[in-house]
Amino acid sequence: MSKKKTFYVQENETIDECLERMKREGYMPVRRMEKPLFEERKENGETIHVPIGREIVFEGKIMT
Template sequence: MSKKKNFQVEENETISDCLARMESEGYVPVRRIEKPLFEEQTENGETIHVPIGREIVFEGKIMT
């Protein structure tokens, strides 16, 4: 088992579900990373980026 592992919150999963999954695999969260997700759309000949959501990833380390 590696000392660090990233856990992404899946589309139909709550943050609590992800943290429970981490714990069941023997990891404890040490960092939360959020990245915005954008979609490109064209309006009046201009390309704009519209926010459509976010990606949440937890970095976990092995419990000791």
């Protein structure tokens, strides 16, 4: 088993459900990261970036 693993909060999953999944696999969270998600759109001949959501990622460390 790897000492570190990355867990992504899935589209239809809560943060608590993701943390529970980590625990079942034997990992505990050591870091939380959020990344904004953007979509490119053209308006008036210009390309603009519109925020459409965020991606939440946990880094897990194996429990000893």
